[in-house]
Amino acid sequence: MPLLNVEHMTHFFAGLRAVHDYSIRIEPGEIHGLIGPNGAGKSTIFNLITGVFKPTEGKVFFLGKDLIKLPPYEIAALGLGRTFQNLRLWRHMSVLEHIKMAQFSQITYGLIGAFFGTGKRNRQEKENTEKALKIMDLVGIGKLADQLVPNLPYGLQRRVEIARALAVNPKLLLLDEPTAGMNTEELINLINIIRHIHERTGVAILLIEHRMKFVTDLCERIQTLDFGEIIAEGNAEEIQNNPKVIEAYLGKGVKT
Amino acid sequence: MKTTGQVPAEQNKFKTYRNKLWAPYRQVPILGWLLGMLASAILETFTGTYFALVFGMSDIPALFGFTVVIKQPLLIPGVITYILIIYVLPIAIVARLTRSLTNYIAGKLQEYPFWISAVMHIVLFYFIINTWAVMNDYRVLLAKLMLIAIIVTLSLNVINGYMGEFSCSHPGFIALGAYTASILTVLFFVNDSVLGAALLPPALAPFLFPVVLILGGLLASLFSLLVAIPAFRTRGDYLAIISLAFTFIIKSLLENLQIFGGARGFMNQPDLATLPVVFLWTVLSVWIINNFVRSTLGKALNAVRDNETAADAMTINTKKTKMTAFMFAAFWAGIAGGLFAHVMRYVNPGSFGIKKLAEVLAMVYFGGLNSVVGSIVGAVGFNLLSEMLRPTQIFKWIIIPVLLILVMIFRPTGLIAFREFDPKKLLRAKNKMEEDK
Numbered sequence: 001m002p003l004l005n006v007e008h009m010t011h012f013f014a015g016l017r018a019v020h021d022y023s024i025r026i027e028p029g030e031i032h033g034l035i036g037p038n039g040a041g042k043s044t045i046f047n048l049i050t051g052v053f054k055p056t057e058g059k060v061f062f063l064g065k066d067l068i069k070l071p072p073y074e075i076a077a078l079g080l081g082r083t084f085q086n087l088r089l090w091r092h093m094s095v096l097e098h099i100k101m102a103q104f105s106q107i108t109y110g111l112i113g114a115f116f117g118t119g120k121r122n123r124q125e126k127e128n129t130e131k132a133l134k135i136m137d138l139v140g141i142g143k144l145a146d147q148l149v150p151n152l153p154y155g156l157q158r159r160v161e162i163a164r165a166l167a168v169n170p171k172l173l174l175l176d177e178p179t180a181g182m183n184t185e186e187l188i189n190l191i192n193i194i195r196h197i198h199e200r201t202g203v204a205i206l207l208i209e210h211r212m213k214f215v216t217d218l219c220e221r222i223q224t225l226d227f228g229e230i231i232a233e234g235n236a237e238e239i240q241n242n243p244k245v246i247e248a249y250l251g252k253g254v255k256t
Numbered sequence: 257m258k259t260t261g262q263v264p265a266e267q268n269k270f271k272t273y274r275n276k277l278w279a280p281y282r283q284v285p286i287l288g289w290l291l292g293m294l295a296s297a298i299l300e301t302f303t304g305t306y307f308a309l310v311f312g313m314s315d316i317p318a319l320f321g322f323t324v325v326i327k328q329p330l331l332i333p334g335v336i337t338y339i340l341i342i343y344v345l346p347i348a349i350v351a352r353l354t355r356s357l358t359n360y361i362a363g364k365l366q367e368y369p370f371w372i373s374a375v376m377h378i379v380l381f382y383f384i385i386n387t388w389a390v391m392n393d394y395r396v397l398l399a400k401l402m403l404i405a406i407i408v409t410l411s412l413n414v415i416n417g418y419m420g421e422f423s424c425s426h427p428g429f430i431a432l433g434a435y436t437a438s439i440l441t442v443l444f445f446v447n448d449s450v451l452g453a454a455l456l457p458p459a460l461a462p463f464l465f466p467v468v469l470i471l472g473g474l475l476a477s478l479f480s481l482l483v484a485i486p487a488f489r490t491r492g493d494y495l496a497i498i499s500l501a502f503t504f505i506i507k508s509l510l511e512n513l514q515i516f517g518g519a520r521g522f523m524n525q526p527d528l529a530t531l532p533v534v535f536l537w538t539v540l541s542v543w544i545i546n547n548f549v550r551s552t553l554g555k556a557l558n559a560v561r562d563n564e565t566a567a568d569a570m571t572i573n574t575k576k577t578k579m580t581a582f583m584f585a586a587f588w589a590g591i592a593g594g595l596f597a598h599v600m601r602y603v604n605p606g607s608f609g610i611k612k613l614a615e616v617l618a619m620v621y622f623g624g625l626n627s628v629v630g631s632i633v634g635a636v637g638f639n640l641l642s643e644m645l646r647p648t649q650i651f652k653w654i655i656i657p658v659l660l661i662l663v664m665i666f667r668p669t670g671l672i673a674f675r676e677f678d679p680k681k682l683l684r685a686k687n688k689m690e691e692d693k
Contacts, residue, residue: 071573072568073569073570073574084565084569088565088569090562101556104556104573110553111548113551115547128552164570168571
C-alpha cells in the first residue's frame with residue numbers, strides 16, 4: 001500500500017485553476033521532489049494534502065485513509081508533518097516548547113491532568129521533553145532548548161520548523177522550500193541534516209524546492225509543475241534534460 | 257569631558273552603596289519576607305493606634321496613609337515616619353535577622369513534597385492578610401474585592417492574553433455567576449419575600465456554598481459558548497464586537513427579569529463570602545489556572561494565538577482549544593461573580609456594564625499579558641491605586657487613565673508580561689543559588 005496516494009486532484013480558487021489533475025504516489029521511505037516556477041501551485045498542493053484547503057475534485061489517501069473529510073489536525077496526527085514556505089513559528093515560545101507543542105495529539109492526561117497537575121501529567125510532560133530533546137539533537141539544535149525562536153538566525157529557525165514537524169511522529173514529511181533564503185554553506189548543511197533524518201527515521205519526504213542542487217542531491221523522483229499541471233516526471237537526469245522543464249524555467253527558444 | 261567623566265563615577269558610588277545595602281536581602285527567601293510582613297502586621301495590631309495618634313492621625317491609616325496624605329498634606333512627615341516604623345523597618349529587620357533560619361527551613365522543605373511547603377507558605381500568607389485586614393472593616397472589604405479581582409483578571413488573561421482574542425464578554429460571565437449564586441443561596445437558605453421561605457436549614461449554607469458557586473461558574477461556562485463558537489470564524493475587532501454584544505444582552509436580560517429585581521437589583525444574599533472563603537477560592541484559581549497555562553494543553557492557546565495555521569498542522573485541535581479557553585475562563589469569571597455578590601450582598605445589572613469591562617481590561621493590560629504574576633500585580637495594583645486615589649474624587653479618573661497610557665507607551669504588553677510563574681522557584685531557599693554561581 002502506498003503511503004500517500006493522490007489521484008487526479010484539481011483545485012479552483014474562485015475562477016482560477018490552481019491545480020489541475022495532479023497525482024502522486026509515495027511509498028514508505030522515498031524522497032520525492034516537486035519543482036516548478038513561482039506560482040505553479042506547489043504550495044497549494046501541500047495545503048490540499050494537509051487539509052488547509054479541500055480539493056474541488058480528486059482523492060487523497062494517506063495509509064489507505066481518505067483525507068478529504070478530515071480536519072487538518074487529524075490529518076497531521078495520522079503522521080503527516082510539514083513545514084511552511086514562509087516560517088510559521090510561534091513567536092512567544094521557546095524552541096523546546098515548539099517541539100513539545102507538536103506532540104499535542106500524543107497527550108493523554110486530559111484537562112483534569114492539566115488543571116490539577118497530576119502525577120500522570122508530570123510524567124508525560126517529562127517523557128515528552130526527553131523525546132523533544134532527542135529530536136532537537138537529530139536536527140542539530142539540541143543546545144537551543146530555552147531560546148526564544150525570534151532570537152534565532154534564519155537558518156536555525158528553519159531547523160526548528162523541521163524539528164517541530166518531526167515531533168508529530170510523521171511517516172511523511174512535507175518540506176516547503178526548506179532552503180529559501182539560505183546561503184550555499186547553510187544549504188549543504190541542510191542537505192546533510194535531511195539525509196541524516198532520513199537515514200535515522202526512515203521517514204518519507206516530499207519537498208518543494210527551487211534549487212536544483214538540493215533536489216538532484218536528495219530526491220529519487222522529481223515532478224515538475226507548471227500552471228498547476230505536471231509537465232514532467234522522472235529522476236534527476238531525466239528532469240534536467242527535459243525540454244518542457246527548461247522551457248518552463250527559462251522560456252522558449254533556449255538551446256540545450 | 258571632565259564633567260561627563262565624573263558623573264558616572266558618582267553614580268557608581270551610589271550604585272555600589274545601594275548594592276551593599278541590598279546584597280544581604282538578595283538571599284532572603286520568600287519565607288523571610290513573609291515572616292517580616294507578619295511581624296509588621298502584629299506590630300500594627302498592638303501599637304498602630306498609639307503611633308497613629310502620636311503622628312497626628314485620628315486612627316490607623318487604612319491604606320498606608322495615602323488617603324490621609326491627600327486630604328491633609330501637612331501630615332506627610334508623620335505618615336512617612338509611621339510607614340517606616342510600622343512597615344519598612346520591621347520587615348527589613350526581621351527578614352535580615354531570620355535570613356539564615358528561613359533559608360535553612362526553606363532548604364529543608366525542598367526535601368519534602370512540594371505541596372507541604374506550598375501549604376505552609378499559603379497559611380502564613382493568609383495569617384498576614386487576616387492580621388492586617390481585621391484592624392479595619394474597610395480593609396477586610398478591600399482585601400476581599402482585591403482577591404476577587406485577581407480571579408477575574410487571571411481568567412480574562414486566559415482569553416485576552418494567552419489566547420490573544422480581544423474578548424469583551426467578561427462582565428456578562430461575572431453577572432451570570434453572580435445572579436446564579438445569589439438566586440440559589442437566597443432560594444435555599446434565606447427567608448425571602450420574593451423567593452419564599454428557606455428550603456434548607458441555613459446552617460448548611462457554608463458547606464453548600466462551593467456547590468452553588470460552581471453551578472454559577474458552570475452556567476457562565478455554558479453561556480460562553482455563545483461567544484466561543486463565533487470565535488471559530490472571526491478574530492480581532494469582530495470578535496470584540498460580538499463579545500461586547502453578549503455583555504449587553506446579559507445586562508438587559510437581567511434588567512428585564514422583574515422577578516429578580518430588574519434594574520433595582522437583587523439583595524438579601526447571606527454573608528457567606530468571608531475572608532478565608534474568598535482567599536481559598538483565589539488560591540485555588542491561581543493554582544489551577546497556573547497549572548493549566550504551564551501544561552502543553554494550555555500552551556496550545558499560545559500556539560493558536562501566534563499562528564493558527566501552524567497550530568492546525570501540528571495536530572492541535574484549534575476549535576476545541578478555543579472552546580476550552582472560553583469555557584474555562586468563563587467558569588472562573590462565574591465563580592468570581594458569585595463571590596462578589598456575596599461580599600456586597602447586593603447585585604444589580606448596572607454593575608456589570610461597560611464600566612466593569614473597562615476596569616477588568618485595564619487590570620489585565622496594566623499587569624501584563626500572558627502572565628499569572630502580571631495578572632496578580634495588575635489586579636492588586638489597580639485596586640490599591642483606585643482606592644488610594646479616592647479622595648482626589650474626579651481627578652482619579654484622570655490620573656489612572658494617564659498611568660495606563662504611560663504603561664502602554666513604555667511597556668506595551670503590560671508591567672510583567674510573558675513570564676512563566678513557577679511556584680517551586682519562588683519558594684526555594686536563596687543561599688544555595690549564590691553557591692551555584
